[in-house]
Amino acid sequence: MRVDGVSVQCGFELMEKLECRLGVHNLSVYYDDFKALENINLLIPCKRITAFIGPSGCGKSTLLRCFNRMNDLVPGSYVEGSIFFDGTDIFSDNYDVTELRRKVGMVFQKPNPFPKTVYENVAYGPKIAGIKKKAVLDEIVERSLKRAALWDEVKDKLHSSALRLSGGQQQRLCIARALAVEPEIILLDEPCSALDPIATQRIEDLLVELAEKYTIIIVTHNMQQAARISHFTAFMMIEEHGDPGRIIEFGETSYIFTNPDNEKTERYITGRFG
Amino acid sequence: MHRRSGRLFGENRLGAPDPHLFLYDLREMGISRSVRLSRIVKTPDNFVKCALFICSSLTVFFVFLVIVFILSSSVPALKELGFKNVFFSTKWSPNVSAPLKGNYGILAFLNGTILTTIGALILGAPLGVGTAVFIDEYAPVWLKGLVFRGVEIIAGIPSVVIGWFGLTLLVPMIAEITNTSGYGMFAASLVLALMVVPTITTLSFEALQAVPEDIHDASVALGATRWQTVSRVLLPASLRGIAAAVILGMCRAIGETMAVQMVIGNARQLTFNPLTRTSTLTTRIVTDMGESHGVFRSALFAQGLVLLIFSAVLIIIVRAALKGRALSQ
Amino acid sequence: MNPKRADRIATVVFWSLSMTTLAALLVIIVRILSKGLLKALNPFFVFGKPEALKAGGGVLPMVVSTLYITVLTVVIAFPIALATAIYLAEYTRRESRLTRVIRLCIDTLASLPSIVFGLFGMSLFVIFLGWGYSLVAGAATLAVLSLPVIARSAEESIRSVPDTYREASYSLGASKWTTIRQVVLPSAFPGVITGTILAIGRIIGESAAVIYTAGLFVRKIPLNPLRTGAPLSAYIWYAQAEARIPDFRSVVDGGAALLLIIVLLVNFVARKLASYYREKKIAG
Numbered sequence: 001m002r003v004d005g006v007s008v009q010c011g012f013e014l015m016e017k018l019e020c021r022l023g024v025h026n027l028s029v030y031y032d033d034f035k036a037l038e039n040i041n042l043l044i045p046c047k048r049i050t051a052f053i054g055p056s057g058c059g060k061s062t063l064l065r066c067f068n069r070m071n072d073l074v075p076g077s078y079v080e081g082s083i084f085f086d087g088t089d090i091f092s093d094n095y096d097v098t099e100l101r102r103k104v105g106m107v108f109q110k111p112n113p114f115p116k117t118v119y120e121n122v123a124y125g126p127k128i129a130g131i132k133k134k135a136v137l138d139e140i141v142e143r144s145l146k147r148a149a150l151w152d153e154v155k156d157k158l159h160s161s162a163l164r165l166s167g168g169q170q171q172r173l174c175i176a177r178a179l180a181v182e183p184e185i186i187l188l189d190e191p192c193s194a195l196d197p198i199a200t201q202r203i204e205d206l207l208v209e210l211a212e213k214y215t216i217i218i219v220t221h222n223m224q225q226a227a228r229i230s231h232f233t234a235f236m237m238i239e240e241h242g243d244p245g246r247i248i249e250f251g252e253t254s255y256i257f258t259n260p261d262n263e264k265t266e267r268y269i270t271g272r273f274g
Numbered sequence: 275m276h277r278r279s280g281r282l283f284g285e286n287r288l289g290a291p292d293p294h295l296f297l298y299d300l301r302e303m304g305i306s307r308s309v310r311l312s313r314i315v316k317t318p319d320n321f322v323k324c325a326l327f328i329c330s331s332l333t334v335f336f337v338f339l340v341i342v343f344i345l346s347s348s349v350p351a352l353k354e355l356g357f358k359n360v361f362f363s364t365k366w367s368p369n370v371s372a373p374l375k376g377n378y379g380i381l382a383f384l385n386g387t388i389l390t391t392i393g394a395l396i397l398g399a400p401l402g403v404g405t406a407v408f409i410d411e412y413a414p415v416w417l418k419g420l421v422f423r424g425v426e427i428i429a430g431i432p433s434v435v436i437g438w439f440g441l442t443l444l445v446p447m448i449a450e451i452t453n454t455s456g457y458g459m460f461a462a463s464l465v466l467a468l469m470v471v472p473t474i475t476t477l478s479f480e481a482l483q484a485v486p487e488d489i490h491d492a493s494v495a496l497g498a499t500r501w502q503t504v505s506r507v508l509l510p511a512s513l514r515g516i517a518a519a520v521i522l523g524m525c526r527a528i529g530e531t532m533a534v535q536m537v538i539g540n541a542r543q544l545t546f547n548p549l550t551r552t553s554t555l556t557t558r559i560v561t562d563m564g565e566s567h568g569v570f571r572s573a574l575f576a577q578g579l580v581l582l583i584f585s586a587v588l589i590i591i592v593r594a595a596l597k598g599r600a601l602s603q
Numbered sequence: 604m605n606p607k608r609a610d611r612i613a614t615v616v617f618w619s620l621s622m623t624t625l626a627a628l629l630v631i632i633v634r635i636l637s638k639g640l641l642k643a644l645n646p647f648f649v650f651g652k653p654e655a656l657k658a659g660g661g662v663l664p665m666v667v668s669t670l671y672i673t674v675l676t677v678v679i680a681f682p683i684a685l686a687t688a689i690y691l692a693e694y695t696r697r698e699s700r701l702t703r704v705i706r707l708c709i710d711t712l713a714s715l716p717s718i719v720f721g722l723f724g725m726s727l728f729v730i731f732l733g734w735g736y737s738l739v740a741g742a743a744t745l746a747v748l749s750l751p752v753i754a755r756s757a758e759e760s761i762r763s764v765p766d767t768y769r770e771a772s773y774s775l776g777a778s779k780w781t782t783i784r785q786v787v788l789p790s791a792f793p794g795v796i797t798g799t800i801l802a803i804g805r806i807i808g809e810s811a812a813v814i815y816t817a818g819l820f821v822r823k824i825p826l827n828p829l830r831t832g833a834p835l836s837a838y839i840w841y842a843q844a845e846a847r848i849p850d851f852r853s854v855v856d857g858g859a860a861l862l863l864i865i866v867l868l869v870n871f872v873a874r875k876l877a878s879y880y881r882e883k884k885i886a887g
């Protein structure tokens with residue numbers, strides 16, 4: 001197989017050392033008759049940040065939402081192919097979606113704390129998982145908030161409404177809420193698109209920190225963001241309106257951004273379209 | 275072992291995505307090789323869903339019950355007296371001791387219902403639609419909420435209270451001015467006009483609000499006066515909604531009972547004079563039900579059946595006008 | 604006509620139409636309260652026993668009947684209405700033929716004249732089931748009447764809960780029912796309660812549906828729900844229609860004022876609650 005010299009050296013060797021517990025295989029996603037994604041193949045490296053970039057409408061979010069089967073909520077959606085998580089296809093018939101979603105946390109585009117107190121927001125996940133003891137919950141809340149770098153800011157107002165926090169704080173609260181159920185993977189769907197630059201900076205720092213413990217997949221519009229924080233990048237695109245989204249290129253971020261294989265990737269990166 | 279490209283998956287310079295490459299990986303990871311089509315299974319909350327479904331089907335069951343019981347109770351009258359003698363006769367002279375000997379023609383009351391409803395709409399529809407347009411377009415900000423709240427308050431006033439108001443204030447006033455008893459369809463229409471205003475106003479207002487702001491702005495930007503904007507843009511654009519509002523107001527007027535009963539005079543005669551005592555379907559039911567039995571009672575239920583059909587037909591028209599958009603009141 | 608002039612005329616017309624509406628409201632309230640407020644605030648009237656033939660009777664059993672029947676109605680109607688609303692808002696994102704039928708039935712039920720409910724309740728509960736004129740027959744009738752009203756407003760409140768809350772909950776591994784119970788319903792709660800209280804206002808004011816199901820006149824406070832009751836609104840109608848008591852005018856004046864005050868109070872509470880919750884939601 002003819003391969004590009006540079007990518008063999010670096011891209012491959014890096015991947016070889018990494019453990020991958022999440023793999024997408026020949027995945028296509030449909031909304032009724034509309035094919036949103038076609039033939040996606042991907043491995044997600046553990047404890048690294050993987051970014052999905054691409055023009056809007058290319059199916060980045062759809063792909064992201066496959067990992068915790070949030071697309072189930074869209075009526076008329078179905079998938080072909082598989083996503084393997086620790087060796088099991090998450091689309092198999094008896095797969096426990098609830099369990100999956102506990103292991104694969106998600107943070108959304110707009111901060112969406114529940115209209116409850118800060119404490120209740122973080123404790124929500126553990127509570128529905130059956131943890132009732134207050135002491136345990138207290139500990140989880142504190143730990144999660146600390147990990148989300150929010151503890152110092154909210155420790156005095158744990159019992160006031162989460163909606164009173166600033167946008168950036170709300171988003172970090174959402175991250176804390178996702179962390180509280182002890183996930184292994186965190187999905188982030190353009191988590192900074194509704195935030196100002198300073199709040200964005202804090203979230204980015206946090207993500208880099210979190211990547212030491214968690215596998216992170218982030219969808220972003222912002223190429224600088226992908227370049228700054230992610231270890232791996234998948235570039236997605238649709239050919240024409242109405243076509244399904246495909247992965248054009250996937251590899252180590254530094255290579256995707258400096259020396260992409262694909263012409264389309266290069267054009268996108270350099271801002272010539274999309 | 276086969277060495278692979280740094281662009282591990284997806285399309286690379288070599289062309290199409292290479293699934294074999296990928297499968298190779300999966301096997302390495304101890305993942306079974308399977309290509310399968312799976313339909314997403316819905317989270318099984320089936321028990322809850324079932325219970326909720328049963329509860330919501332109760333509504334259908336209730337409608338069914340209402341139809342069955344009103345229909346079955348009016349069958350004796352239609353059977354014993356004949357369809358024609360009930361619906362096309364103006365003679366209503368019940369015989370309490372021997373019900374079968376009386377006459378039970380409801381045409382006079384049907385006439386009363388129709389005329390009072392028309393009267394109510396002639397007075398109430400301009401008032402209701404006008405108030406809605408006023409709130410939407412003309413009212414200064416501080417007045418909008420006040421007028422809207424006021425309309426909501428009218429909607430909440432119990433009909434016996436409005437009836438008592440009509441009986442003690444409007445009827446004597448009409449009597450004074452026209453030198454009649456004061457009771458009759460005119461008084462009923464006045465009272466009803468007031469009662470249909472909230473329905474018409476809130477629903478028309480909703481329809482006006484649904485008109486996109488930019489259409490309105492476009493008209494204003496072209497130099498149209500407020501009235502031109504209202505008459506040429508807003509009203510035509512919300513016509514269906516306003517029509518639905520008026521029809522629902524009509525529904526309310528046809529079905530209103532107690533307030534009308536208190537001011538219409540309750541005579542059993544056919545009249546076209548708005549200042550003469552007469553009855554409507556609803557008021558006749560209330561007035562006579564207490565002492566009725568047998569065919570007499572059944573004839574009252576037949577009037578209920580007419581009301582049921584009226585409102586069912588009207589609601590179907592409204593739904594057609596709104597094309598399945600949810601109604602809200 | 605000159606457009607400017609037409610515009611001025613239209614402005615005057617719209618102003619006068621809406622002011623007529625407001626004036627009518629004002630006249631009714633002033634009239635009813637000026638005639639009956641004193642009586643309605645008189646404890647001997649509110650807490651007095653009614654008289655059948657003499658003057659000087661009160662309306663306590665009627666007020667109690669109204670309260671009793673309202674509570675019973677809500678107890679019957681609220682769970683069914685809430686379940687219907689949850690089903691329609693959460694489980695039928697796609698309109699099927701079945702849900703369209705349910706919706707049509709709700710709309711139909713909501714627009715039926717109350718007298719038709721009265722007839723229905725009379726033939727089903729009073730006669731067919733043999734409950735007689737009783738509080739429970741009246742409450743059952745009113746429950747069928749208020750069911751669509753409560754269900755609609757509850758559905759609207761549930762639908763207005765942002766989808767992002769649901770997504771967040773699902774993403775944490777909550778099941779659908781858990782999400783509804785823990786996130787959707789608490790957020791929709793203020794709207795649901797407001798809608799229910801507004802429906803209560805309507806139940807209290809309702810008379811045509813209860814006079815031939817619950818009853819018109821009682822002398823003693825009804826304790827047994829299987830006994831005849833006399834909701835205040837029904838009694839007001841009865842007192843003026845029969846005019847047996849010599850002071851019926853003053854009794855009806857007082858009763859009407861009392862009923863108006865209760866209903867306005869109920870509606871006021873509903874609105875206040877709604878705005879209180881709206882503020883609380885933001886301010887915490």
